[in-house]
Every structure is written in structure tokens, then in C-alpha cells.
Amino acid sequence: MRINILLEAAETGERIYLTSKNRRNTPDRLELKKYSPKLRRVTVFKEVK
Numbered sequence: 400m401r402i403n404i405l406l407e408a409a410e411t412g413e414r415i416y417l418t419s420k421n422r423r424n425t426p427d428r429l430e431l432k433k434y435s436p437k438l439r440r441v442t443v444f445k446e447v448k
Contacts, residue, residue, distance in 0.1 A: 410442055416444055
């Protein structure tokens with residue numbers, strides 16, 4: 400079953416990306432590299448919800 404998760408920037412704390420993941424295949428917290436408009440570069444976003 401896929402669930403929706405919110406991604407938060409590790410450096411700035413901004414929460415601007417929403418994605419989904421399969422909890423059975425990925426039980427740990429997701430980390431993706433995404434673009435941060437505040438920093439104007441790609442940074443690590445971590446799962447918060």
C-alpha cells in the first residue's frame with residue numbers, strides 16, 4: 400500500500416515536496432535530493448510524515 404509523505408529540507412526546514420512511497424518495500428525514512436528555492440541549489444530532503 401502506498402502512502403503520502405512530506406519531505407523537509409535538512410538545512411532550511413522548508414516542507415515543499417509531497418511524494419508517495421510503498422511502506423512494505425521502504426520501511427525506513429526516505430531521503431531524496433531535490434531543488435531548494437531558498438538556497439537555490441539541490442539539497443537533501445528527508446521524510447517527516
